[in-house]
Amino acid sequence: MGSYKRYEEYNQPITDELKQNYSEILKGIGEDVGREGIAKTPERAAKAIQFLTSGYDMNPAEILTSAMFDEEYHDMIVVKNIELYSLCEHHILPFFGKAHVAYIPDGRIVGLSKIPRVVDVFARRLQVQERLTHNILECINDTLQPKGVAVVIEAAHMCMMMRGVEKQNSMTTTSGFRGQFEKIETRSEFMRLIGTDLA
Template sequence: MVKSVTPVTSNHLKGSRNPRISELTEESKTIRLAKLADAVKTIIECLGEDTTREGLQRTPERYAQAMLYFTKGYEESVDALVNEAIFHEDHHELVIVKDINVSSLCEHHLVPFTGKIHIGYIPNQYVLGLSKLSRLAEMFARRLQVQERITKQLASAITEVLNPRGVGVIMEASHLCMVMRGVEKTQSMTITSCMLGSMQSDTKIRDEFIMLLRGTRS
């Protein structure tokens, strides 16, 4: 018997919004922006630069605003993004959305990593609006993250929202912390995956998912 599926609440999912951020007043947001800008100014000064010179005068504020945009996923939640876009549909084959471009910030170095996410799932009487898959991927990416966590959080969220027969998420990304520092491998690509349900237990389904991503099918 298939259980009834309804949109989840923000308290239900681990990937929900941060209440300390989402509930800020406009005054609190202004104060937060100023604190961020002051912190950035301190960093620039510690590097030996002059924050009063023309090119850097507004950099602290610009960077603070950019950082808030890069991490806007903290202000969003799964239930708000899904917004009841769950539909009953008698479809039993794979649903795939591939090549979702995302950008995130490495939580270890606060530098970007960018790449693509591929999502596939097998419905269990219910499907999710296709655009919602991309928006969920964007929400989890727009936080301080590691690639492995994004992959797992996205697969888990889809599972909790839809109760599908199986879910697969694959992410390919290039990390600037590997390109610009450390090993400095400019051509390296990191690939992570999370397979749940039949996508994990049934190798035929998993292989079909991967073949369809590659554009081939036996």
């Protein structure tokens, strides 16, 4: 009978160092790092944090340029409800929600799957939601050079839900607009398409 084995690639020296650091953290909070349920936790946590911050090793502009095409389409393109998961840089706790991204091409379009990939690259870094919104917006604007770009992010922050003010139902919305989306009529159309009253 075969055994299950999952193959993942991690930088071993970094993994070993992080594993040791997590062991010290667990000891510091009073855990027994030798007990069965915790024994492999430092290594798991070391691998998890590398995955959750893997965006530092990725170039989002290259993701866009790898699938750019000349196309005479000049109307709004919207990719909405993009799931995102990130880590708040203040407490290293998750925040999660959805991103809505739109652009108006100026002779070039990009493969639709590349927009969520750009969101992931920036989300897989230690972040604040405001900067995450700006990162996505400016990357698309600078790389595609469209007639306009819009980004709205709606997210819940565990640092507000699990600790601090402990408000479980609070949501944070951030937005950014460039080019034609700075016009109220274009921005309003985008907000209507994503089903948000923020206009």
